[in-house]
Amino acid sequence: MTFLFFASGKLCGRSHSLNLAVNRKYMNKATSHFKNASAKDWQDWRWQFKNRVTKIESLDKLLGKTGLDKDSFKSLTAIYPLAITPYYLSLIKSCNESDPVFMQSVPCLREISLSGKMPEDPLEEDTHMPVPKLIHRYSDRCLAIVTENCAVYCRHCNRKRFWSRPNPTSLKARFREMVRYIAASPQIREVIISGGDPLILDDTVLEKFLSSLKAIKHVDVIRIGSRIPVVMPMRITKELCRMLKRYRPLWFNTQFNHPVEITPEAARACNMLQEAGIPVSNQSVLLKDVNDSLETMKNLLNGLQKISVRPYYLFHCDAARGCAHFRTDPQSSIALMEEIWQQCSGLCLPQYVLDVPGSAGKIPLNVLSKTIKNDLKKHKHFFDKFQ
Numbered sequence: 001m002t003f004l005f006f007a008s009g010k011l012c013g014r015s016h017s018l019n020l021a022v023n024r025k026y027m028n029k030a031t032s033h034f035k036n037a038s039a040k041d042w043q044d045w046r047w048q049f050k051n052r053v054t055k056i057e058s059l060d061k062l063l064g065k066t067g068l069d070k071d072s073f074k075s076l077t078a079i080y081p082l083a084i085t086p087y088y089l090s091l092i093k094s095c096n097e098s099d100p101v102f103m104q105s106v107p108c109l110r111e112i113s114l115s116g117k118m119p120e121d122p123l124e125e126d127t128h129m130p131v132p133k134l135i136h137r138y139s140d141r142c143l144a145i146v147t148e149n150c151a152v153y154c155r156h157c158n159r160k161r162f163w164s165r166p167n168p169t170s171l172k173a174r175f176r177e178m179v180r181y182i183a184a185s186p187q188i189r190e191v192i193i194s195g196g197d198p199l200i201l202d203d204t205v206l207e208k209f210l211s212s213l214k215a216i217k218h219v220d221v222i223r224i225g226s227r228i229p230v231v232m233p234m235r236i237t238k239e240l241c242r243m244l245k246r247y248r249p250l251w252f253n254t255q256f257n258h259p260v261e262i263t264p265e266a267a268r269a270c271n272m273l274q275e276a277g278i279p280v281s282n283q284s285v286l287l288k289d290v291n292d293s294l295e296t297m298k299n300l301l302n303g304l305q306k307i308s309v310r311p312y313y314l315f316h317c318d319a320a321r322g323c324a325h326f327r328t329d330p331q332s333s334i335a336l337m338e339e340i341w342q343q344c345s346g347l348c349l350p351q352y353v354l355d356v357p358g359s360a361g362k363i364p365l366n367v368l369s370k371t372i373k374n375d376l377k378k379h380k381h382f383f384d385k386f387q
C-alpha cells in the first residue's frame, strides 16, 4: 500500500517534520489491517467511512496490546460507541494515553466511571429546541443538528448524548421542520449546520438543505461546523467545494486540538475550502493531557496560522457527562493562557472561553488573568474613563 500523506509533530520528544521513513513505520503498524487497500481506496472518503474501526477486536488487532479489558470496553461502547477512520487511526504513534490521537479517539473507562453525575446537556441546549434538533439559543442565529453520526466519535465530545443513542426522525422530516421554523423567524440571520458531523452526508443531501436555507431571504450567512478536515480530510473533494461555493457567504469552523493533526492532508483539505472562498476557522477544546502544555498549544496555534486557519475559540472543556477526565484545572489553564498571550502573535490567539447555559453564552476567561488585572490596576487612571 502506498501512503499518500505524512503526519507531522513530535516523536520521542524530538521534532520530526514530514519524514517519510518515520511515518511509514508508524502507519504500517496502525494500518496493516488495511494492507489490501489501494492508494485510491485510502483517498476515497467513502472507503474511509466504511472501514472505520468500530469494534474492540479490530482495535486490538490494529494497535497491538492496548491493555483494555474487553468486557468493560464493550459495556462502555454500548453507551458511547467507538468509530475511528483508518486515516485518523494512522496518526496514532503510541497505543497509550500519552498519545493525543489515541486519547481523543479510543474509549476510556473513565468516561463512565468519573462523570456519571454530570449533566448530559451542560449547556441546556435541549431546552432551546423549538423543533427537533434545531437549537435556538441566541436571537440572530440558530444551530441545526443535521445528523447524529460522525466519522470519528471524539471521546471529549460535549454532545455525546446525540450520538450515544440512535435518532428515529427521518432526515427529510427533520429538514422540513427546521426550514419551516427558520423561514418563520425573521430575526435569524445566520444558520450553523452542525451535528454529529454534517459532512458525512452526501453532497446532494447537504445541498438540498443548503439551497432551502439560501432561499430564505433573511438568512444572510451559513456556517458549517465539522471535524472532517481533521479526521477524514479526503471528504473535502473538488465536487464538494464547487457545491459549497454556491452557498457563500459560507464560513467553516473545524476542530484541530493538537499539532500532530495538522498533516499535509488536513492542510490540503483546508486549502481547498479556502480556495473556494470559504474562510476556515478553528475551535479547539483545552483537553487535559492532550494539549494543555505550553509547547503543544504554541505549536498548535502557530501551525494553524501556517495553514491560514484562524484560531477562533479555545473552549474550556464543558462539564458534560463522559468528559470529566478531559477537564483541566481552571487556575493552571489561565496560567497557561497567560503564557500563550505573552508568547504568541495576535493572529494566533483564540479567545479562551467558557460556554455557559442561556443567552450569556461564551464568557471570555482572559478577564481572570492576573496579568490583565495588574495591567488594569497599573493604568487605572486611563481605564476609569471607560466606566
Ligand code: SF4
Pocket (backbone or CB within 6 Å): 149, 150, 151, 152, 153, 154, 155, 157, 158, 159, 160, 195, 196, 197, 226, 227
Ligand atoms: S465530530 Fe464533533 S460532534 Fe462528532 S464526536 Fe467529534 S466533537 Fe462530537
